[in-house]
Amino acid sequence: RRKIIIDTDPGQDDAAAIMMAFASPDEIEVLGLTAVAGNVPLSFTSRNVRIVCELCGRSDAAVYEGAERPLVRKPVTAEHVHGRTGLDGAELPEPVMAVRPQSAVDFIVETIMREPAGAITLCTLGPLTNVALALRKEPAIAGRVRELVMMGGGFFEGGNITPAAEFNVYVDPDAAAAVFASGMPIVMMPLDVTHQLLTRKDRVAKLAALGTRPALVLVDWLAFFERFDEEKYGSDGGPLHDPTVIAYLLRPELFSGRHCNVEIETQSELTVGMTVVDWWRVSGRQPNAMVMRNVDSDGFFDLLTERVGRL
Ligand code: BDR
Ligand code: CA
Numbered sequence: 658r659r660k661i662i663i664d665t666d667p668g669q670d671d672a673a674a675i676m677m678a679f680a681s682p683d684e685i686e687v688l689g690l691t692a693v694a695g696n697v698p699l700s701f702t703s704r705n706v707r708i709v710c711e712l713c714g715r716s717d718a719a720v721y722e723g724a725e726r727p728l729v730r731k732p733v734t735a736e737h738v739h740g741r742t743g744l745d746g747a748e749l750p751e752p753v754m755a756v757r758p759q760s761a762v763d764f765i766v767e768t769i770m771r772e773p774a775g776a777i778t779l780c781t782l783g784p785l786t787n788v789a790l791a792l793r794k795e796p797a798i799a800g801r802v803r804e805l806v807m808m809g810g811g812f813f814e815g816g817n818i819t820p821a822a823e824f825n826v827y828v829d830p831d832a833a834a835a836v837f838a839s840g841m842p843i844v845m846m847p848l849d850v851t852h853q854l855l856t857r858k859d860r861v862a863k864l865a866a867l868g869t870r871p872a873l874v875l876v877d878w879l880a881f882f883e884r885f886d887e888e889k890y891g892s893d894g895g896p897l898h899d900p901t902v903i904a905y906l907l908r909p910e911l912f913s914g915r916h917c918n919v920e921i922e923t924q925s926e927l928t929v930g931m932t933v934v935d936w937w938r939v940s941g942r943q944p945n946a947m948v949m950r951n952v953d954s955d956g957f958f959d960l961l962t963e964r965v966g967r968l
Contacts, residue, residue, distance in 0.1 A: 671783065
């Protein structure tokens with residue numbers, strides 16, 4: 658059973674990831690969830706994490722608040738995709754559960770330093786600000802995590818917020834650069850993978866057929882989330898990014914990729930936030946991440962549906 662910390666900026670796709678994690682207690686123990694500013698400001702992401710916990714019947718979960726803004730750059734948000742609250746699409750009660758008083762950064766550091774080396778998997782679904790701050794506070798965490806599994810970046814697929822950059826890395830490229838330079842074992846789920854996971858009507862219909870409240874709320878969230886890609890690109894559904902991180906923990910064989918070097922562009926106006934992936938190993942730089950490129954999309958949606966059905 659993996660002990661994990663979920664660092665997140667919900668986000669309807671973050672919500673789906675958190676739901677999958679809570680639905681998988683045999684394989685995953687969620688030690689805590691840390692909110693970060695990303696899709697929407699921290700006040701909303703913190704609220705949204707707790708809404709998802711309560712939807713899953715997990716008001717006992719430990720939720721912490723982290724960074725309100727990126728390390729260096731000005732905040733960038735994505736209300737155009739996720740709505741004003743970040744979790745538009747379903748009417749849910751405001752959360753009752755409170756956040757824990759400890760800061761997200763202290764929780765991350767203390768948990769990784771307390772647990773045996775190799776015990777903790779960090780799962781990041783948003784900008785990497787909290788993890789970078791934790792590394793700054795205690796660089797030794799890099800050598801103690803089992804791995805960091807992150808949704809972020811894009812290479813052959815390009816970017817989704819600029820032509821070169823994916824949103825999570827773009828929002829805090831300085832944090833991403835610190836994480837990729839830290840020596841932490843990294844598994845990266847880029848747009849190259851997540852753009853293969855469209856929430857097609859036939860797939861959403863299987864979720865709706867579960868008929869449970871969590872499943873129906875997720876269907877409503879996805880209907881809101883999809884409309885951005887459907888209107889802009891005419892696609893059948895939108896790309897379900899963040900649940901890839903949890904799916905990887907449950908069924909790594911769904912994914913394939915290559916261990917290679919990744920560097921983060923932090924300077925160029927044109928390409929800031931770009932994940933420069935040395936797929937062909939031409940740079941001579943040391944591999945620092947397992948970069949995924951392909952996914953068994955039907956296998957992924959079967960897993961998602963089966964897990965959400967357990968809630
Ligand atoms: C990432 O950005 C956010 O909008 C999503 O929640 C996901 O984490 C995709 O680029
Ligand atoms: Ca996210």
